[in-house]
Amino acid sequence: MAASGVANSETFTVTTPSDTEIQLTRLFDAPRHLVFEAMSKPEHIKRWWGNLGDGYSVPVCEVDLRIGGKWRFVNRHPKGEAEFYGEYREIDPPGRIVFTEIYAPFPDAPSVVTATLADENGKTRLVATSNYPSKMVRDMVLQTGMEKGAAKSYDRLDEVSMQLATSR
Amino acid sequence: MTDHLSTTFYALADPTRRAILARLITGECAVTELAEPFEMSLPAVSKHLRVLERAGLITRGRSAQWRPCAINALPLKEVAEWTERYRKFWEGKFDNLELYLQELKAKEKTNGSKRRGK
Numbered sequence: 227m228a229a230s231g232v233a234n235s236e237t238f239t240v241t242t243p244s245d246t247e248i249q250l251t252r253l254f255d256a257p258r259h260l261v262f263e264a265m266s267k268p269e270h271i272k273r274w275w276g277n278l279g280d281g282y283s284v285p286v287c288e289v290d291l292r293i294g295g296k297w298r299f300v301n302r303h304p305k306g307e308a309e310f311y312g313e314y315r316e317i318d319p320p321g322r323i324v325f326t327e328i329y330a331p332f333p334d335a336p337s338v339v340t341a342t343l344a345d346e347n348g349k350t351r352l353v354a355t356s357n358y359p360s361k362m363v364r365d366m367v368l369q370t371g372m373e374k375g376a377a378k379s380y381d382r383l384d385e386v387s388m389q390l391a392t393s394r
Numbered sequence: 395m396t397d398h399l400s401t402t403f404y405a406l407a408d409p410t411r412r413a414i415l416a417r418l419i420t421g422e423c424a425v426t427e428l429a430e431p432f433e434m435s436l437p438a439v440s441k442h443l444r445v446l447e448r449a450g451l452i453t454r455g456r457s458a459q460w461r462p463c464a465i466n467a468l469p470l471k472e473v474a475e476w477t478e479r480y481r482k483f484w485e486g487k488f489d490n491l492e493l494y495l496q497e498l499k500a501k502e503k504t505n506g507s508k509r510r511g512k
Contacts (some may be wrong), residue, residue, distance in 0.1 A: 232492050233492055233496075234492055235488075235489055235492070238481075238484070238488055240475075240484065248480075250488075252488045252492075254488075255492065255499075256493055256495035256496070256498065257498050260495055260499060261495060263498070264494060264495055264498060270494065273490075273494050274487060274490035274491040274493075274494045275490075275491075286459070289502070293472070323434065339398065365400070365403065368476065368477050369399070370478060388435075392406075
């Protein structure tokens with residue numbers, strides 16, 4: 227049963243296929259072209275990404291959907307803002323998109339995200355694999371949990387970034 | 395990072411050690427018994443057991459003759475809790491996406507065409 231009550235919520239999984247990866251999968255009750263659009267067009271992205279309730283919004287959502295084109299999202303939340311940006315590497319609608327992703331406070335730790343969309347009887351299975359530059363960065367991302375109230379995670383990020391800096 | 399969780403993750407990062415833990419879920423057992431399914435010397439298995447023990451994932455009996463290994467699930471629970479926030483975060487986003495896709499689908503239907511005006 228879906229804990230959240232939203233359709234297909236129970237199909238969502240988070241796994242770590244290797245030391246440097248995090249993989250998210252979920253089934254969506256929509257055809258691939260719609261899921262692809264919702265993931266790649268700003269007017270759609272704004273509606274679901276970072277929109278986690280009162281006090282949350284996406285004031286910046288720029289997408290230059292070309293190979294080598296840049297993207298940039300800013301998520302405003304009650305405790306401040308979180309900025310993410312990157313570059314598109316592969317664009318193959320409606321089945322595959324590959325892009326780099328950088329969390330602005332850590333420009334030296336880009337991840338490469340490979341998202342594939344597979345048709346399952348009219349529904350779409352999304353598999354999004356983020357590959358981080360090291361196990362430490364991957365663990366850091368998992369540990370901070372990209373919390374809703376980001377203040378705590380920023381504290382932890384500070385800690386880890388200091389550890390990263392001193393371990394170099 | 396040499397915090398507790400990192401030690402646990404290090405211990406879990408090896409397939410032999412995960413197999414040992416899986417065996418111990420069914421109950422405590424002796425080192426020789428644990429070594430059986432693996433093509434591995436006893437000292438090699440003991441080395442894995444020390445890593446697991448250091449991470450607090452197993453406990454070993456006191457008896458010198460027969461030191462049975464038993465699983466300790468507490469660190470595993472910590473690992474599960476650790477990724478839980480991350481899981482929750484994306485679960486929320488993807489639930490949003492699912493709900494939004496239903497809106498898009500409905501719009502597409504009423505427009506009767508894949509092409510939608512800007």
